[in-house]
Amino acid sequence: MPTLKLRTTQRSEMVDLTEQVQRKVSEAGISRGQAVVYVPHTTAGVTINECADPDVVHDFLKQLDVMVPWEQPFYRHAEGNSAAHVKASMVGSSVTVLIHNGLLQLGRWQGIWFCEFDGPRRREIYLRTWSENSKKR
Amino acid sequence: MPTLKLRTTQRSEMVDLTEQVQRKVSEAGISRGQAVVYVPHTTAGVTINECADPDVVHDFLKQLDVMVPWEQPFYRHAEGNSAAHVKASMVGSSVTVLIHNGLLQLGRWQGIWFCEFDGPRRREIYLRTWSENSKKR
Amino acid sequence: MPTLKLRTTQRSEMVDLTEQVQRKVSEAGISRGQAVVYVPHTTAGVTINECADPDVVHDFLKQLDVMVPWEQPFYRHAEGNSAAHVKASMVGSSVTVLIHNGLLQLGRWQGIWFCEFDGPRRREIYLRTWSENSKKR
Numbered sequence: 001m002p003t004l005k006l007r008t009t010q011r012s013e014m015v016d017l018t019e020q021v022q023r024k025v026s027e028a029g030i031s032r033g034q035a036v037v038y039v040p041h042t043t044a045g046v047t048i049n050e051c052a053d054p055d056v057v058h059d060f061l062k063q064l065d066v067m068v069p070w071e072q073p074f075y076r077h078a079e080g081n082s083a084a085h086v087k088a089s090m091v092g093s094s095v096t097v098l099i100h101n102g103l104l105q106l107g108r109w110q111g112i113w114f115c116e117f118d119g120p121r122r123r124e125i126y127l128r129t130w131s132e133n134s135k136k137r
Numbered sequence: 138m139p140t141l142k143l144r145t146t147q148r149s150e151m152v153d154l155t156e157q158v159q160r161k162v163s164e165a166g167i168s169r170g171q172a173v174v175y176v177p178h179t180t181a182g183v184t185i186n187e188c189a190d191p192d193v194v195h196d197f198l199k200q201l202d203v204m205v206p207w208e209q210p211f212y213r214h215a216e217g218n219s220a221a222h223v224k225a226s227m228v229g230s231s232v233t234v235l236i237h238n239g240l241l242q243l244g245r246w247q248g249i250w251f252c253e254f255d256g257p258r259r260r261e262i263y264l265r266t267w268s269e270n271s272k273k274r
Numbered sequence: 275m276p277t278l279k280l281r282t283t284q285r286s287e288m289v290d291l292t293e294q295v296q297r298k299v300s301e302a303g304i305s306r307g308q309a310v311v312y313v314p315h316t317t318a319g320v321t322i323n324e325c326a327d328p329d330v331v332h333d334f335l336k337q338l339d340v341m342v343p344w345e346q347p348f349y350r351h352a353e354g355n356s357a358a359h360v361k362a363s364m365v366g367s368s369v370t371v372l373i374h375n376g377l378l379q380l381g382r383w384q385g386i387w388f389c390e391f392d393g394p395r396r397r398e399i400y401l402r403t404w405s406e407n408s409k410k411r
Contacts, residue, residue: 040384056222059209059223075337086333089323089365095229128308186316186363190351196350197359200346228363233312
């Protein structure tokens with residue numbers, strides 16, 4: 001199964017995966033189908049959001065920190081990263097993107113973002129593509 | 138690729154897509170499979186929630202406004218819609234619904250809702266249906 | 275369509291579905307493909323998060339309660355469970371998990387969790403598996 005690997009450098013950080021995902025779709029030779037990008041970690045996630053202005057990522061991570069504080073009197077999880085687990089479930093573990101004419105059907109401003117919520121760490125991302133054509137054989 | 142188009146009229150607003158999605162599933166003649174509803178925008182999303190009582194949508198949008206304020210001292214994105222970007226990633230860019238006997242397998246109270254977080258705007262929604270039958274040919 | 279049934283016992287509660295989903299994948303004899311786990315309720319959801327330490331679930335549910343209070347002066351929905359509807363859309367109605375060599379490709383610490391936000395209730399979960407192999411016949 002195609003796997004992307006990366007190493008994050010910050011506690012909270014987003015990494016643009018769009019080009020790597022598109023490359024895998026092209027390599028797989030899929031004209032029409034879908035791509036599933038899956039994060040097998042519990043303190044990280046994946047989302048689709050603006051890829052043009054890096055300030056959007058900045059504002060997103062800051063606002064998540066406000067909504068989900070790193071410290072809460074009721075947190076019990078001993079590793080001290082409960083906030084990262086909460087954020088992971090808010091953002092989600094996978095995204096699905098449609099493929100048409102061999103291209104990810106992202107909107108003009110959309111990119112696929114790996115979301116690190118408890119870095120720095122080494123991370124993996126699973127990628128699976130599905131061809132609609134093969135179903136029609 | 139089948140595309141739904143709509144024009145929103147409010148800054149925050151939800152539009153029930155259920156009937157239109159079911160119509161596309163019926164037109165495609167799919168008996169058993171899945172539908173993916175994808176929003177190619179970064180300040181809008183799609184979710185599944187109650188379709189019977191419009192007060193649920195009201196309460197949802199209001200509570201999102203409380204959680205994600207339109208103004209924050211740390212927002213940098215110059216367009217003034219950082220909150221809409223945050224909400225888009227909280228809600229997500231796509232939903233997957235199963236199809237059985239030609240019908241979307243929604244729960245009794247579930248509808249598919251387009252979520253406008255930075256309207257009014259013209260918006261598009263991509264729709265892709267997958268037939269399980271065709272795989273078995 | 276394969277359906278899991280369960281009865282929740284708390285107002286907010288998470289139930290680990292991982293074993294049951296893996297069993298259905300094994301019964302279906304799928305070597306390579308994906309599983310979609312779908313919750314047809316509007317005050318419940320499904321997410322992927324840590325399955326090793328139950329404190330993570332505790333902290334997650336508590337933090338959701340802080341973010342989305344049960345009472346708000348602006349809530350209109352007469353059933354008194356607006357918070358549960360909000361949480362359902364934050365967490366989402368479905369998860370997709372990849373299958374490889376007959377096994378769900380979950381990360382080491384990941385489990386599939388049904389999220390009850392307005393229990394206790396009887397609940398259903400729809401499960402659909404897709405085989406990549408069958409497409410290649």
